[in-house]
Amino acid sequence: MTDFSFSLLTGETGPLVKGARPDRLRVPLQGHRPVLAEGDQVLAGTLIAEAGDDRGDMHAPLAGTIRAVDRFAMLIETTDDGRAEPQAAPSEGGDILRRWLRSMGIDVRPLRRAPVLIVNAVPPEPGISIHDPLLRDYRKTVDLGLDTARRVIDHSRLFLVAARGNRANAFADCTVVHVPPVYPNGLDPLVVRAVTGGETLPGRHPDNAVILSVRDLYFIGRVMETGRPVTQTVMTIAGQNRLVHVGTPAGFLVAEAGGGVEDGDHVILGGLMRGIPALNIDQGVDKDTTGLHILSKTRAFVPVDGPCLGCGECERRCPARIMPGMISRCAEFKQFARTETFHIHSCIECGICGYWCKARRPLLQYIRLAKYELALLRSAIVPADTPANDQGRSRPADTRPEKNDA
Ligand code: SF4
Ligand code: SF4
Incomplete structure (x- = not known):
């Protein structure tokens, strides 16, 4: 367990600092369909990917050349200034304004x-x-x-x-x-x-x-x-609030804040309780990233995949009043549909259960995995004759090896 305060008091904060221009941006594309390809030139504000739902389209944060595109991110090598023309907001409200936003x-x-x-x-x-x-x-x-x-x-x-x-x-x-x-x-x-x-x-x-x-x-x-699209996020980094271009690599932000990352350190995008560890220091921040933290390998609380002790500490702490230990056990043994009987959808993903777990189990990660798998099951096109799962709901057969139950 790391030293950690649950206080939300912020005290005196300084002004918002504008982040510098990185040489490369890795713009996350989750939930978006790219509309440009490798080699294309962009201006700041050019549409680069359309949203598959109402989460908002993605635009180039800075001018440059697209160097790579895959289903996860678009890599843009940035150049000097160059901005797309601003657009006028509609005078109407309601759905017309919503679509424009x-x-x-x-x-x-x-x-x-x-x-x-x-x-x-x-x-x-x-x-x-x-x-x-x-x-x-x-x-x-x-x-x-x-x-x-x-x-x-x-x-x-x-x-x-x-x-x-x-x-x-x-x-x-x-x-x-x-x-x-x-x-x-x-x-x-x-x-x-x-x-x-x-x-x-x-x-x-x-x-x-x-x-x-x-x-x-x-x-x-x-x-x-401004009549210009959203291409930035606001993040707290080392106690300072910064306006950061979407896609700025985590390593660039660490260096800008005067820090460094060593082998084995964890770079957390977001807060310490709910943040996501960056896969590497080239990973770019997205529109929802609100913070960056570094957990040194000596201080990091590393979860282990050990068995649940059944101590009930996670249940006592859970603000949603559910049973994170049982949900994690179901997820661990791929009984994802069964997690619904333990009200997994009531979980607000606060991470408190994992913080207090005596066995240092990655409870929030198990819960997120189960929610992800349930979403996949729901979105799957299921043939009528597919065998029923453990709750009688039809789903595609899971051919992956099962862990033996404890
Ligand atoms: S992450 Fe979910 S299960 Fe865990 S304490 Fe928070 S609400 Fe409860
Ligand atoms: S706190 Fe950890 S060990 Fe205790 S019941 Fe919950 S999951 Fe199991």
Whole structure:
């Protein structure tokens, strides 16, 4: 276990620092279909990949030449300036504005009509303070983002949720709700529960409310101000908040922050509880990356694939009140459909269970694996005569070797 604070208090934060221009960008393409190929030239803002859903199209963050494309990422060798022409925002609201925002790289999945709009200003994880400089120094942009979102959502009540003790100036006509400044209170399902009292499954939208972060509003406001697509993210790196080009390699950011990575260190994209370890230091950040941490090999808490001790510690700590130990056992033995009987979809992916696990099992990773496999099963085209799985649901036969049950 590493030294770790669950506090979401951010204290005094400095101004937002603009990240430098890397020589190469590796733009993640998950959920997108590339529309350009190796050898093509791009300007900053050129459309490079279309989204398969409402998560927003992808545009080149900087001018350059595409050097490689695969299904995971597009490698762009950057050159000096060169920007695509700005586009005028539509004067209409509703679906027309929503479609335009989507084409400008905004994830519009949360943007739909609802009676309640919740602005989440609580830090998503300890050590991440991205909302503070946006609320303090870019208030006009955030306000414009809020006005724009309102033209789509058409809500009647507005709430701002902040961690008690952190600075968060209210918007006009909004009700401020404070939550204790302790992780995981900034995660969307818990913020929605703090306002509406209702519980929402992760990845699903609450029926009666829309939740947007301060960061979401900032990028919507930027698109409206500039007429240029979203090609950056805001990240906390070594306590400093930075505006970073999407696709900037993790190693470049580490060097820019004055750090270094040695063999065996872990580079975490995101927060320490929910972040994803970078595959290598060339991996580029995406639009949702909010932080970067380095865990040195001497301090890193390395999970092991040991057996569950049945101690119940993970259940006692789980804010979703489910049984992470049982879910992990099902996932470990590829009984993915069975994880649903233990309410896997109620997991908000906070990572707290894995933090406290006595056996150091990678519980969050098992849960994410099971959710991924369940999504694959659901999306598979299943012939009518396919044998039923362990819950009576049809699915393709799994031909991979099974682990022996314990
Ligand atoms: S990650 Fe673990 S502790 Fe958090 S909600 Fe999911 S099962 Fe519960
Ligand atoms: S904390 Fe770890 S060892 Fe204990 S029941 Fe949960 S998964 Fe098993």
